[in-house]
Each structure stands twice: as C-alpha cells, then as structure tokens.
Amino acid sequence: MVSSNNAILVDLLRVLVGAAFLGAVTDLMLLGHWYLVQPGMTRKLLNELTNAVLVFWPLEIAVMLLPTGMISVLNGTIDDGWNGILGYFWVGCALLTGILAWFTRAALKERSYSAVMAATGLSYLAILTAFGTDLVARAILAL
Secondary structure (H helix, E strand, C coil), X not given: CCCHHHHHHHHHHHXXXXXXXXXXXXXXHHHHXXXXXXXXXXXXXXXXXXXHHHHHHHHHHHHHHCCCCHHHHHCCCCCCCCCCHHHHHHHHHHHXXXXXXXXXHHHHCCCCHHHHHHHHHHHHHHHHHHHHHHHHHHHHHCC
C-alpha cells in the first residue's frame, strides 16, 4: 500500500514530468511547422527540442510505472474496463513515441528541406502517441 505522502509525491511527479514531456513534444511539432515556412532557419532549436523529448520520454514512462501505476494495469490488478487492452495500448504509445523521436532526430541530420518536412510529420505523429502515453495512463489510474 502506498502512503498518502508518497501518493502525493507520485502525483506531483506525474504532473511535472507529464507537463515537460507533452510541452516538449508539442513545441517540437509547432516549431517544425514554423521551419516549413521559414526554410532558411537553422535546425538548432529543432534538434534541442528533439533531445528534450528523448530526455523526458523515459522519465514519463518511469513516473507512470511508479506504484500504483501502469504495471498494476498490465498485470490485471487494476481493471481498465477493456480486458487489459488499454494497458497494451499505453505500452504501444509509449514505445512508438520514443521510436518516432529517434526517427525525427535522424531525419534532422539530413541536409535537404524535405528532411525538415519529414521531421515535422514524425513529430506530428509523436504528439498523438505522446498524448496517448500520458492521457491513457492518467485516465486508467484515475478510476
């Protein structure tokens, strides 16, 4: 059983890390769109935001696994109401967000303008999976 003080700390960590994670992914996608209309800009900020996503991504997963967390959903201790499907959906979103961030980083290493287009598209997909990573866990754990 998790004590009340620990539960408050876990909730606070989830809010802070979740805000940083979703903020980094959202900023990456929005800035990528800006680069599409200003192709002469350097890619330094896009690279920094991609790195920020890759830093916050494992932290987001870690805080969602803290007790009582997504491990309890995956092992069936917490019923998601869908026979565990939402738990596996969360795992898929969590993994795919990291994969998309790594591919975004790889795309930004290419010199062509189309590489920024690809990176923006990948970050657009990453924002969808990042919200799945954060919001699905929050919805299930709030039950």
